[in-house]
Amino acid sequence: MKLIRYGNVGEEKPGLEFEGKWYDMSHLVREYDEDFFAAGGLDKLKGEFDPKLAKEVDQNTRLGAPVHRPGKIICIGLNYRKHAEESGMDVPKEPVVFFKATSSIVGPNDAIEIPKNSKKTDWEVELAVVIGKRANYISEEEAMDYVAGYCLHNDVSEREFQIERGGQWVKGKSCDTFAPLGPYLVTKDEIKDPNNLNLWLTVNGKKVQDGNTNDFIFNVQHVISYLSQFMSLMPGDVISTGTPEGVGFGFKPPVYLKGGDVVELGIEGLGSSRQEVKNYEG
Template sequence: MKLVRYGAEGAEKPGMLDATGHVRDLSGLIDDVGGNALLPDSITRLAGIDPASLPLVTGTPQENLRLGACVGGIGKFICIGLNYADHAAEAGMDIPAEPIIFSKWTSAVCGPNDPIQVPRGSTKTDWEVELGVVIGQGGSYIDEANAMDHVAGFCVVNDVSERDFQLNRSGTWDKGKGCDTFGPTGPWLVTPDEISNVNDLSMWLDVDGVRMQSGSTSTLIFKVPHLISYCSQFMSLQPGDVISTGTPPGVGMGQNPPRFLHGGETVSLGIEGLGQQTNVVLPSA
């Protein structure tokens, strides 16, 4: 099952993709794709609905029908740093002994085809294709063996980053991670039954049609169950929280010479089975 949020920014409605790739309206059944609507009982109930029985939404998603972020009202946007060995190498950093956790501010969240805005004063805005894990059943101190029972679905995330803010402006990485539009999320939330092996999904990112990142979740250092269990040791996880699990090599700061986004570029990215995003980059205001 693929769940979406469609419509104008700030007024998105919940929907479900049908077999033809068109959106069916779920607003008569749930208020949003988020929160308690992502609990296991709710997901099971939605999965039992024939999409053809729901109202058809006019338009084609990602063409003439805007999609918002596939999760509404995200409570926590948790990110994992240096979770691919080859990305750590290109960054010149050691493989971490434990997962590196940082946060994106939820005001960074935007739709999968919304513009990315280069922030004022930016010199090193960068890209990162990542697997997003959306929490369904919350909890604390989750056992790794049961961690996948807490997953409502998966999605594509672009962990857009300003490297100068992140690395050179003192303090934590968060400064360079949470600027407005730095969290394109979606296009859809894909439930786990549609993904045969989340630890073997190909992923890619292009800038102006040139392939920059090409990788696979098979090279994750810390796998999804471990990340869920680990994060839950430090915070309670709640329905609709998103964990963005790290990026493979090919980011802008890893190029020789480094390459960054300044405005005018088009960034396209995707993950096998989870759809793709395309974002125009706007120069700083």
């Protein structure tokens, strides 16, 4: 299944894409949130959905992020070998873990706003994993049992805030609009192998990232198991698994986003998104 949330900001309703059409699911589901996943909502939705009984949704309607208010966005840094090389950093011996504020989440085609005083706003196409049930101290062999599905994520990053201002990376990752998510949450049964997916990103039509998750240092199963040793992974939590080479600060000289730029990105099987870049307006 491909889950969507559609409507104006703050007024999104749960929906579903089926055979190229969008359908409203608000007669069956209140929201795609922690309670939904924890209560086995995916199985219920699969069993009860009937396109003949559902209202079709105009595909010109805005899409919101496919998960409503996840408890956490957990990110893995430097998780592609070639990206670690372009960053001039050693290949990690254990996953590099940081958080991204959930207030940064926007819809897949909403604008990216360059923050006040930003000089180095950058892009990162990433595979995001959505957790389906609570996970604690699980093995890699068990990990996929805890996955609800996957979605596309642009882990927008302000490199000066992240790297040059001291402290943790989170402040360079958490500005408003820095987490366009979606268009869909694609359930895990539709993705044969999350560790072998093509992913790409363009800026103003020029392809700058063109990779595959087979370049992961730590694959999806390892990341889920690893994180579960340190914290409870809750239903609806989002794990963003890192970005391939081709980010702006890896260019020589570096290239960063500016007002008027257009970013487009996609992952095999998970759809694509488009964000226009605008300057902070106060």
